[in-house]
Amino acid sequence: MTTHDLVILGSGPAGMAAAATAVTHGIKPVVVDEQPAPGGQIYRSIESTPVKERRILGEDYWQGKALIDGLGDPRIDYRPGTTLWQLTRRLEVGLLRGEQASMIRARHVILAHGAMERPFPIPGWTLPGVMTAGSGQILLKSAGLAPSAPVVLAGCGPLLLLLAVQYLRAGIPIAALLDTTSTGHYRDALRLLPGALRSAGTLFKGVGLLAELRRAGVRHVRHVTALEAQGDERLERIRWQCGDGAEWHYLSTPLLLLHQGVVPNTQVTRALDCTHDWDERQLAWHPRTDPWLATDVEGVAVAGDAGGIVGAKASAIQGRLAGLGAAMALGRAGEEQTRKEVKRLRRDLARETAIRPFLDVLYRPAAHWRLPEDDTLVCRCEEVTAGELRRMADQGCRGPNQTKSFTRCGMGPCQGRMCGLTVSELLADANGQSVAETGYYRLRPPFKPITLGQLATAAEDASR
Amino acid sequence: MKTYDFAIVGGGLVGSAIAYGLAKAGHRVSLLDEGDVAYRASRGNFGLVWVQGKGLEIPCYSHWSMSSASLWPSLTDELLELTGVATQHQAPGGVHLCYSRKEMELRQADLASLVKATGGQFDFTMLDHQQLREMIPEIGESVTGASWSRWDGHANPLYLLRALHAGFLRCGGTFLPGSRVHRVHQSGGSFVIERDEERVHAARVVLAAGLGNRRLATQVGLHAPLIPNRGEILVTERMRPLLNLPTTYLRQTGEGSILMGDSHEDVGFDEGTETPVLSSIAQRAVRALPALANTRVVRTWGALRVMTPDGYPLYQASLTHPGAFVACCHSGVTLAAAHAKRLAPWIAGDTLPSEIAPFTAERFDVQTVTPA
Amino acid sequence: MFKRLPLPDTSAQKSVMVYFDGQQVTARDGDTIAAALLAAGVEACRTTPVSGAPRGPYCMMGVCFECLVEVDGVPNVQGCQILVKDGMQIRSQHGARRLG
Numbered sequence: 001m002t003t004h005d006l007v008i009l010g011s012g013p014a015g016m017a018a019a020a021t022a023v024t025h026g027i028k029p030v031v032v033d034e035q036p037a038p039g040g041q042i043y044r045s046i047e048s049t050p051v052k053e054r055r056i057l058g059e060d061y062w063q064g065k066a067l068i069d070g071l072g073d074p075r076i077d078y079r080p081g082t083t084l085w086q087l088t089r090r091l092e093v094g095l096l097r098g099e100q101a102s103m104i105r106a107r108h109v110i111l112a113h114g115a116m117e118r119p120f121p122i123p124g125w126t127l128p129g130v131m132t133a134g135s136g137q138i139l140l141k142s143a144g145l146a147p148s149a150p151v152v153l154a155g156c157g158p159l160l161l162l163l164a165v166q167y168l169r170a171g172i173p174i175a176a177l178l179d180t181t182s183t184g185h186y187r188d189a190l191r192l193l194p195g196a197l198r199s200a201g202t203l204f205k206g207v208g209l210l211a212e213l214r215r216a217g218v219r220h221v222r223h224v225t226a227l228e229a230q231g232d233e234r235l236e237r238i239r240w241q242c243g244d245g246a247e248w249h250y251l252s253t254p255l256l257l258l259h260q261g262v263v264p265n266t267q268v269t270r271a272l273d274c275t276h277d278w279d280e281r282q283l284a285w286h287p288r289t290d291p292w293l294a295t296d297v298e299g300v301a302v303a304g305d306a307g308g309i310v311g312a313k314a315s316a317i318q319g320r321l322a323g324l325g326a327a328m329a330l331g332r333a334g335e336e337q338t339r340k341e342v343k344r345l346r347r348d349l350a351r352e353t354a355i356r357p358f359l360d361v362l363y364r365p366a367a368h369w370r371l372p373e374d375d376t377l378v379c380r381c382e383e384v385t386a387g388e389l390r391r392m393a394d395q396g397c398r399g400p401n402q403t404k405s406f407t408r409c410g411m412g413p414c415q416g417r418m419c420g421l422t423v424s425e426l427l428a429d430a431n432g433q434s435v436a437e438t439g440y441y442r443l444r445p446p447f448k449p450i451t452l453g454q455l456a457t458a459a460e461d462a463s464r
Numbered sequence: 465m466k467t468y469d470f471a472i473v474g475g476g477l478v479g480s481a482i483a484y485g486l487a488k489a490g491h492r493v494s495l496l497d498e499g500d501v502a503y504r505a506s507r508g509n510f511g512l513v514w515v516q517g518k519g520l521e522i523p524c525y526s527h528w529s530m531s532s533a534s535l536w537p538s539l540t541d542e543l544l545e546l547t548g549v550a551t552q553h554q555a556p557g558g559v560h561l562c563y564s565r566k567e568m569e570l571r572q573a574d575l576a577s578l579v580k581a582t583g584g585q586f587d588f589t590m591l592d593h594q595q596l597r598e599m600i601p602e603i604g605e606s607v608t609g610a611s612w613s614r615w616d617g618h619a620n621p622l623y624l625l626r627a628l629h630a631g632f633l634r635c636g637g638t639f640l641p642g643s644r645v646h647r648v649h650q651s652g653g654s655f656v657i658e659r660d661e662e663r664v665h666a667a668r669v670v671l672a673a674g675l676g677n678r679r680l681a682t683q684v685g686l687h688a689p690l691i692p693n694r695g696e697i698l699v700t701e702r703m704r705p706l707l708n709l710p711t712t713y714l715r716q717t718g719e720g721s722i723l724m725g726d727s728h729e730d731v732g733f734d735e736g737t738e739t740p741v742l743s744s745i746a747q748r749a750v751r752a753l754p755a756l757a758n759t760r761v762v763r764t765w766g767a768l769r770v771m772t773p774d775g776y777p778l779y780q781a782s783l784t785h786p787g788a789f790v791a792c793c794h795s796g797v798t799l800a801a802a803h804a805k806r807l808a809p810w811i812a813g814d815t816l817p818s819e820i821a822p823f824t825a826e827r828f829d830v831q832t833v834t835p836a
Numbered sequence: 837m838f839k840r841l842p843l844p845d846t847s848a849q850k851s852v853m854v855y856f857d858g859q860q861v862t863a864r865d866g867d868t869i870a871a872a873l874l875a876a877g878v879e880a881c882r883t884t885p886v887s888g889a890p891r892g893p894y895c896m897m898g899v900c901f902e903c904l905v906e907v908d909g910v911p912n913v914q915g916c917q918i919l920v921k922d923g924m925q926i927r928s929q930h931g932a933r934r935l936g
Contacts, residue, residue, distance in 0.1 A: 034898055036919055041897055048866050050843050083917075086739060094739065103739065116899045126902075128879040128892030129837060135896035139838060143864065143871040148839035170841055233890050234879050255837045265899070380894075381901065383886045395629060396639040399500020405507045406626040408719070413701065413762060413901035413912070439500050444737055448898075449701065449760035449912065452746040459743025602935065701912055702885045702932035720885065720932045755935045760912060 001461055004030045004077075006326050007093050007106035009084055009268070012040020013067055013312045014304025014319035015112035019078075020070040021323025025332040030077040030104070032084055032095060034448075038068050040114055041138065042312045050144035056169045057141065058162070060205070060312070067316060084113075086445040086458075087268055091299050094445065094458055101454035103461040108299050108326045111269060112319060115262040115305035118284075118365065119422050120155060121372040123228040125258065126380050129235025133163045133259035140166060147255050150175035152238060154227055155259040157363045161209045163257070168216050175253055177213065178224045178240055180260065182366045189362035198354035202311070221249075225368070229256055260365040264306050267417060271443040272297050278436040281360045282309055283370070284421065285440055292325035293318060301325055309360075314352040321345050370425050378426065379419040381412020386426060393430035399439045400424055413449065416441045468494045468638070470811070471657050471666035473645050473680065476506035477621065477796030478803060479672030480628035485808025487635035494664055495632060496657060497641040503675055503692070503733065506625050506796055508767020510697060510725045511717070512710055513553065513798050515615035516560060516588055520574060523581035525776055528819040529795070530585060532802035533615050539801040540619070547630035551619045552718035556709040558616025559596065561752055562608050571611050588613040602706055604754045610711075618710040620718055621797045628800070640664065645673065648683045650785055655684075668787040670811055674770045675733075677792050685784030687825040688792060692768035694729040696741050698749075700759045707753070714749055722756065724749040728769075735766045769794040773828050779807065780824045790825075838874045840864075854924040863920045870896060870903040870915035873926070881905050881915060882929035904929055 006022050008015045011033040022029045039046045043064025051057055071078055079097065086094025091106040117134045124130065133153060139145040140163075150173040153164055164177055196203050213220060226241040237252045266276060269287040274295040276285045286308040293301045303322035304315030324342060327333035372378065374387030384407050392403045400416075400423045403409050409423060410416035416423075420441055428438040450458075472483040475497025483495040515533050519526030533555070540553040562568045568590065575588045591599070592609045599612075633639060643660040648669055650656070655669040669684070671677050681688035702720035714724050727741050742764055750757045770792050772778050777793030789811050793799060806817045850865040856873060863872035870893040873881060880890035882904050893903035896916045903915035906927040911934070915926075 034917060045866075050849060050864075051841065052843065088739070089736075092739065116897065117895065126889065126891060128890055131892075131894050131896070135894065138896040139871055139874065140841075143867050143875065144841045144843055145838040145871060145875055146841050148837060172841075234892075380891075381884075381886075383884065383889070395633060396497070396641045397500075398641050401500045401507070405622040406629075411763070413904065414899065415762070417899045418895075437499075442501065444763065444765050446761055446764065449762050451758045451760050452698075452700070452750050453757040455698075455739075455743050455746040455761060456750065459740045459747075704932050704934050706935050758910065759933075759935070 001092070001103050001105050003105040003107065004028075005330050006030070006108045006110065007032065007104065008110045008112055010040060010112040010114055010304070010306070011035070011038040011071060011078065011080070012042060012112060012114045012304060013064070013316040014114070014306070014322070015040070015110070016067040016071050017316040017319030018110045018112060018303055018323040018326070019076050020067070020073070021320045022326055023073050023075045025327035027327060027330060027332055028075045028077060030079065031071065032079050032082045034081070034083050036081050038071050038078065038080065039064055041134065043068065044138055045142040049141050051140060051170070056166055058166065083448045084268065085448050085450045087272060089272060089297055096448065096450060096454065099454065101450060101458040103458050106299070108329050109301070110322045110326060111300065111302045111306050112304045112322070113265055113268060113306050115309060116265045116417065117259060118261045118263045119418055120258040120260050120369070121376050121378055121386070121422055122258070123376050124230055124235070126377055127229050127231050127235045128233070129231065129254055130229045130256045130258065133160050133257045136257045137163050137166070140170070146170055146172045149254050151255045151257060152176050152178065152251060152253045153257050153259070154178035154180065154224065156181040156365065157259055157261040158206060158359065159262065160259040161206070161213065164218065165209050165212050168212065168218070174218050176219045176221055176251060178227060179220060179222045180224045180227070180365065180369060181222070181363060183223055185362050185364060189358050192358040192361055196355040196358035198351055202355050203358075260369060261363055262305065262309055263421060264308055265417070266440075267415065267443060267447055269295065269302060269306070270440065271445055271447060272300060274300070276440065278434070279308065281357065283364065284309070293322045294325060299329070310353050310356065314349055317345055317349045317352060321349070370422065371429055372422070378422045379409040379412065381414050381418070382408040382410075384409035389423060389426055390430050393427055397427065398431055398433070399427060400441050401439070403427065404441060410441050415443065465665055467654055468492050468664070468666040470494070470668050470670060471496060471655065471664050472670045472672055473648070473657060474671070474673035474676065475629070475639070475641065476504060476672065476674055477509070477625055477628070477800055478674070478791055478793060479670070480625060480632060481796070481800045481803035482670055482672060482791060482808050482811065483637055484628045484632045484635065485804035486812060487632050487637035489808065489812060491812060492636070493632070494638040494640055494666065496645055496659070496664060497639065498644050499642055502644070503735070503768050505674055505767055505770055505794065506621060508695070508697065508765055509621035509797055510695070510723060511618050511621040511715065511797055512558070512712075513555065513617040513619055514558060514795070515586065515798070516558065516575065516611060516613035517578070519581070520578060521774070522776055522822060523578070524819045524822050526578055526582050526586055528802060528817070529798055530582070530615060531806065531819065532799045533617070535801035535805050536617070536619075539804060543627040543631050546634050547627050549623055549627035549630055551624045551627055553617060553619040555617030557612055557614045558618070558710045558712070559591070559599070559610040559612050560712045561610045563606060564608055568609050575611055586613070586615065599709060600707060602753045602755050604752055606751055616710065618715050619797060624797060624800060644676065645680060648680055648788070650684070655787065668811070669789070671788070671790045672792065674792060675768065677790055681790050684788035685782045686780055686788065686790045687828070688778060688790055689773060689825070689828055690792060691771045691773070692733055693771045694731050694734065694766050694768055695726045696729070696737050696745060696764065696766045697723060697725045698742060698745055698761045699723050699763045700756070701762050703759060711752065714752055722749070722759065733768065735768060737764045737766045777820070777823050778825060779820050837877070837879060840875060852920045852922050854920050854922070854926055856926045857928055867920050868916050869905060869907065869913075869918050869920055869924070869926055872920050873915065880928070883931060885932040888931065
């Protein structure tokens with residue numbers, strides 16, 4: 001088993017920035033990424049996208065080029081198409097590349113594997129034809145694919161608006177934008193506006209997106225309070241309700257793209273048994289970190305959205321901080337030497353993240369979007385409904401691990417990624433306890449499935 | 465102040481089976497359990513209902529296991545009727561695989577001595593490779609043969625636990641999940657069980673808290689010298705049926721996943737998994753069924769067995785604190801039926817099942833705690 | 837559901853031939869399997885082992901495991917994580933996997 005000073009998981013903004021910073025301190029990091037090319041989801045396919053007309057994806061996208069160029073440094077051992085299946089508290093790193101499994105050892109690890117979209121459990125969300133806004137954007141960036149018929153976008157959050165505008169710029173018609181932002185949240189968010197003005201650039205871009213949608217005359221339905229996807233073998237139509245109205249509105253569509261924000265992907269930090277806290281403002285779990293972004297597992301730091309949603313620019317800043325933290329932990333940099341840079345990074349980070357409270361409050365999904373009705377599937381893999389989970393709570397199940405045992409909720413191939421947040425919140429609600437008390441799934445490797453044969457090879461590696 | 469007839473400390477398989485048996489018999493029973501995260505052997509279980517090879521040193525244990533295996537069909541039927549939850553119990557017989565002539569001979573000798581010791585009640589058949597292949601067409605070439613016993617079977621331990629909980633509630637039991645019991649003591653002829661949020665009062669108390677019994681038993685004049693022993697288990701993606709009977713360390717579940725175990729590791733209270741251990745489990749499974757090599761592992765876990773020094777169960781009534789009992793073992797699935805249908809009646813006042821008479825703590829060669 | 841955007845310099849992108857359930861599908865070099873199938877009009881790529889319900893790609897970023905397909909004889913491959921290769925045999929999946 002070879003030993004490396006630094007292993008970075010993920011080549012999004014945080015991972016790329018961490019690698020570039022580490023290199024300047026004489027570290028040769030290994031950067032592992034599941035995707036075939038660097039950029040993470042935000043800068044995905046930047047080198048190969050068929051969408052060359054810059055205004056379609058927007059300048060924020062193309063800004064990622066500088067970070068990606070940095071990853072080309074020969075001192076960085078960048079390994080695309082490589083999946084992390086195991087990471088132990090002794091910093092043994094299990095990798096899968098193609099059919100080949102291997103183990104390496106790290107002295108320091110930076111987890112920069114980013115976010116995932118918050119589950120959006122509505123009736124019919126498992127029908128083919130219902131996808132996420134993130135997937136729509138990935139298809140656009142990576143393959144130049146766009147909806148072939150007028151598309152319905154539903155939910156809330158910056159990504160949803162951005163995708164709508166990117167489709168408009170590419171000449172793709174939007175049948176409707178169903179906005180689930182709660183009425184009261186505009187007022188609540190307004191109070192946070194002064195703070196948000198510190199990241200005025202981001203704020204104005206958001207306002208610009210809304211104006212662009214308005215100018216294009218997109219059917220923007222506000223205050224949507226209920227939404228269902230319907231169809232037999234695939235999505236055929238959707239229906240929704242607005243405000244307090246009991247009236248259902250119907251629309252035929254072959255494609256519904258859902259989005260209600262992004263949340264940290266905590267699969268790896270959970271499996272490491274890092275301490276996690278429930279963030280009531282972001283409605284998500286965060287691994288607990290210190291000012292150097294170090295977790296409470298020795299030698300493991302978390303940078304970027306994997307540690308709490310901060311956005312692409314702040315993720316890159318966190319990546320630099322974590323890279324400096326690694327350099328100091330490995331004895332390649334001293335506190336004196338980095339003090340000035342750290343001070344500047346922290347100031348930049350504060351500025352970039354100043355808008356988060358505003359966004360978190362404005363786009364906070366209302367309770368009924370997070371706590372579905374009894375008939376709705378929560379666990380897509382094992383097909384467990386909200387009602388069944390509530391019945392389990394009635395029988396004394398206090399948390400997700402007991403319901404997992406009793407109903408298989410969270411035991412399927414996605415290993416609870418798609419249901420975990422919903423289950424924690426739903427059981428907290430049903431039991432009248434806090435989400436923090438309710439807890440989350442206890443996770444174990446493999447993070448991604450590995451064949452018995454590959455597992456056998458990995459151990460040979462580990463014993464060498 | 466409500467006083468239960470019984471308070472059972474521990475909502476795992478042992479405690480739940482006893483609680484279910486008592487509640488079904490009409491007693492007022494409370495079942496105290498910890499929260500969502502605890503050392504839960506019952507959630508990390510392999511799921512065998514197993515007899516062959518058990519009780520080589522103490523034949524009573526073989527009788528006790530056979531008694532439970534015999535009672536299993538009625539337990540699973542009544543739970544299904546009462547709760548609608550199927551335990552997926554099946555008893556197609558089970559095999560223990562051998563990889564050499566020598567191993568076959570040793571196995572045969574061991575099991576033959578068990579037949580003798582049980583007065584012929586236990587029985588088994590040795591299968592050569594060809595006979596085994598008729599039962600398991602995918603069996604690997606390197607498997608020499610196996611011992612087969614009709615007594616063996618398997619069930620889904622998670623659904624068993626769910627069914628016992630549901631059955632307990634259906635019979636009027638009170639389930640009190642939430643936190644760990646700190647202290648058990650006697651007061652005015654009944655027991656007081658203290659934990660964070662409350663005190664529970666009961667005429668009699670059964671300690672079925674797994675490894676937690678170490679701490680609690682001494683408080684009521686009992687002794688439970690238990691040691692954790694870790695077992696790691698791997699589970700694969702769902703497969704079409706390919707293994708229609710269980711083996712000692714490989715079985716296919718009702719959902720189609722292949723479950724493989726079982727390591728025995730002395731690692732204290734560490735519930736983690738280790739790559740070399742997982743790998744050796746994988747290698748052994750592939751040796752048994754080579755076609756499994758490209759199936760995917762989707763989950764792994766480690767769980768702590770509740771082991772006494774000799775591996776046999778511990779059932780005991782307190783002499784110093786009449787009405788207090790301790791019950792623990794690491795075969796909570798196999799023995800579930802016996803616990804519900806034979807151990808529970810003893811705790812309620814019936815005579816002691818003769819098979820379990822030897823399973824008191826005195827055999828560990830230490831004095832039980834005497835009252836101050 | 838999806839179409840290729842008409843782009844100025846598509847000539848730069850090579851075509852790749854793959855097969856889905858035996859039918860020839862033209863994809864582009866750099867497509868993931870899931871993207872290629874969506875571009876070819878495939879909506880559902882599997883049925884679930886639990887209820888037999890049809891499923892198609894959902895998240896496109898390796899999280900949801902809905903886009904599982906059989907690739908060159910290997911079942912349960914995440915279609916959104918693997919790039920197409922010429923001649924690749926992709927098959928839809930029905931229920932639990934078979935051995936082999």
